Amino acid sequence: IDFGGQQPEDFVISKSAGILTFSAGTFVAGADSTPYSFVCGGSADVDLVTYNMALADGGDFTASGSGTFDCGTGTISLTNGDFDNSGQFTWTRGTSTLSMAGTGTLTSASGKGLNALTIEAGASITCATYLLALGAATINGTHSVGAGQKNYLGYFSTLSIGAVGKLTGDGTAIVNTSGANQGLVSFASGGVIDVAVLEINRPSI
Numbered sequence: 474i475d476f477g478g479q480q481p482e483d484f485v486i487s488k489s490a491g492i493l494t495f496s497a498g499t500f501v502a503g504a505d506s507t508p509y510s511f512v513c514g515g516s517a518d519v520d521l522v523t524y525n526m527a528l529a530d531g532g533d534f535t536a537s538g539s540g541t542f543d544c545g546t547g548t549i550s551l552t553n554g555d556f557d558n559s560g561q562f563t564w565t566r567g568t569s570t571l572s573m574a575g576t577g578t579l580t581s582a583s584g585k586g587l588n589a590l591t592i593e594a595g596a597s598i599t600c601a602t603y604l605l606a607l608g609a610a611t612i613n614g615t616h617s618v619g620a621g622q623k624n625y626l627g628y629f630s631t632l633s634i635g636a637v638g639k640l641t642g643d644g645t646a647i648v649n650t651s652g653a654n655q656g657l658v659s660f661a662s663g664g665v666i667d668v669a670v671l672e673i674n675r676p677s678i
Contacts, residue, residue, distance in 0.1 A: 495519055496538070502526075502545070510554070513562075514538035521545040521569070528554055530575070538562050544569035544588065551577060558585045559602060566607065573598050574614070581605070590626070592616045594637060600624055613637065618644035618668055625649070632657045634664035645670040 493508040496515035502524040510532040513519045517540040525547040528534060534551060536542045537560025544567045549556075553575035558564055559582040566588040573579065574593035579600040581587070589608035592598050596614030603623055610626040613635035618624045620643035626632050632648050638661070640646055646668045650656030656673055660666075 497540075505547075508532065511535070512537075513540065513542045514560075516540045519543065521547050521549075521567075523547055525550070528552070530554075533557070536560055536562060536564065541565065543567060548572055550574070553577060556580065558582075558587075568608070570608070579604065586628075589630075592638070594635065599642075609633070611635070611638075612640055612664075615639040615641060618642035618646055620644055620669075623647055627656065629655065631655055631659075633659035634661060634666065635659075636661040636663040639665040639667070641665065641667045643669045645672065647672040647674065649674045 492510040492512055494512040494514060495517035497517055499518045502521045505525045507527050509529040511528060511534050513536040515538045520543040522545045527550040530552045531554060533555045534549060536558045539562060541563040543565040546568045548570040550572040555578045556571065557580040559580050564585045566586055568588055570589040570591060571587050572591045572593060574596045576597045579598055580602050581604045583603055586605035586607050590606040591611045592614045594613040599617045601619030601622060605625045605628055607628045607630060609631045611633045622644040624644065625647045628649050634640060648656050
């Protein structure tokens with residue numbers, strides 16, 4: 474389904490298969506949505522406000538084009554899907570959370586920072602691009618940083634590694650902290666950090 478024109482506010486989407494595409498117009502969520510795959514492209518302006526978007530198992534999330542996507546305050550959830558917000562558009566992270574389960578890839582870019590990021594238990598997620606997660610980053614599965622890439626995790630917030638959490642890869646993982654109770658605040662027994670470079674920085678005061 475391609476919504477290529479003006480759509481009334483308060484959209485609610487529930488779909489079992491196929492790709493839901495917004496390519497033009499303004500769309501404002503009115504409740505939690507459960508599409509299969511989701512594309513915000515063209516000149517579309519999408520605002521999740523306070524609502525969640527849970528993609529079906531195997532569904533992908535893509536944001537690109539010349540429009541805008543506002544994550545609001547809810548959670549975007551993927552299971553066995555790929556997340557890509559690297560396109561040329563305006564991205565507003567709000568106070569949202571990106572939750573990834575199963576197997577998938579995370580593709581981002583400079584200027585497309587996420588807020589909170591959760592890698593769920595049992596997940597295997599690969600990020601082969603630059604990544605900036607400004608809110609709390611929680612790794613209960615495997616997050617792999619691609620070679621030559623920098624992933625800022627819990628940037629001026631917190632990074633937590635669970636008992637089966639693994640932060641791995643041939644790239645660089647960076648944690649910055651500006652005060653108490655920030656940075657790598659939880660590293661459970663059984664957790665693993667095995668990246669080419671780990672930076673934990675505290676700016677001078």
